[in-house]
Amino acid sequence: MDDAQKKVVGEALVKANKVWDNKVVTEIEKFKDFYPASEYHKDYEINRPDYCQIIINPKLDKLRAKFTSFLK
Numbered sequence: 640m641d642d643a644q645k646k647v648v649g650e651a652l653v654k655a656n657k658v659w660d661n662k663v664v665t666e667i668e669k670f671k672d673f674y675p676a677s678e679y680h681k682d683y684e685i686n687r688p689d690y691c692q693i694i695i696n697p698k699l700d701k702l703r704a705k706f707t708s709f710l711k
Contacts, residue, residue: 640667640669640670648667652665652667654709658706658709
């Protein structure tokens, strides 16, 4: 993680801690290992559009409505 990325992450944590009731406890660490997704999980939205429209889209709508001020 370079200095620019650290700055972005730090600013995001400050914003998040102002929004949430509890302090954000996520650890931010330098990337170490990458594990590719199994075939079943690749292109999930393309292969399972009904699931995404029924389950995920309402959650995204709720998120967008609640945090509109954070969207660009």
